[in-house]
Amino acid sequence: xxxxxxxxxxxxxxxxxxxxxxxxxxxxxxxxxxxxxxxxxxxxxxxxxxxxxxxxxxxxxxxxxxxxxxxxxxxxxxxxxxxxxxxxxxxxxxxxxxxxxxxxxxxxxxxxxxxxxxxxxxxxxxxxxxxxxxxxxxxxx
Numbered sequence: 149x150x151x152x153x154x155x156x157x158x159x160x161x162x163x164x165x166x167x168x169x170x171x172x173x174x175x176x177x178x179x180x181x182x183x184x185x186x187x188x189x190x191x192x193x194x195x196x197x198x199x200x201x202x203x204x205x206x207x208x209x210x211x212x213x214x215x216x217x218x219x220x221x222x223x224x225x226x227x228x229x230x231x232x233x234x235x236x237x238x239x240x241x242x243x244x245x246x247x248x249x250x251x252x253x254x255x256x257x258x259x260x261x262x263x264x265x266x267x268x269x270x271x272x273x274x275x276x277x278x279x280x281x282x283x284x285x286x287x288x289x
Contacts, residue, residue, distance in 0.1 A: 177214065177217050178214050179212065179270060179272060181213060181224070182274070182276070183209040184275065184276070185277070185278055186277060192210060193209065194209045194226040195208055196224060197226075198238075199223045200215070202218045202220075215270070218240060221239050233278070234282075238271065238274060238284045239283065239286070240268045241268065271286050
C-alpha cells in the first residue's frame with residue numbers, strides 16, 4: 149500500500165471516529181468557577197489559581213476561565229482575606245469519543261487527542277467552599 153493512501157485512510161478513520169482534534173473541540177475548555185462561604189452564601193472576589201501539567205490560570209470569582217485540557221487533574225486554590233483557603237482537586241475524565249478513536253480509527257486519532265489533551269475534560273462548573281478541601285468530578289456537584 150502506498151504512503152499517500154495510508155495517510156488518506158488514517159485521516160478518514162480519525163475523522164469518522166470523532167477525533168476531538170478534527171471535530172473542533174480543541175485543547176481548551178471553559179470552566180465556571182464560583183466560591184461560597186461555609187454557610188453556603190455566594191462569595192465574590194476570591195482570587196483563584198487553577199493549575200495542571202499544561203499551565204496555570206488565575207481568576208477572580210465568579211468567573212469563567214479557559215484552561216488547557218489534560219489527562220492530569222486540575223488543582224484549584226482560592227484565597228480571600230479573612231477566610232480560610234478553598235482547595236479542590238478537579239478530576240480529568242476521558243471523553244467518549246476517545247473510545248471511538250481507538251475502535252474505528254486504529255488508534256491514530258486517540259494518540260493525537262491524548263497527546264494534545266483534547267481527549268479529556270473537566271466538569272464545567274466548579275463550586276468551592278472557603279475553608280474546605282474537595283474532590284470535584286463529573287456529576288459530584
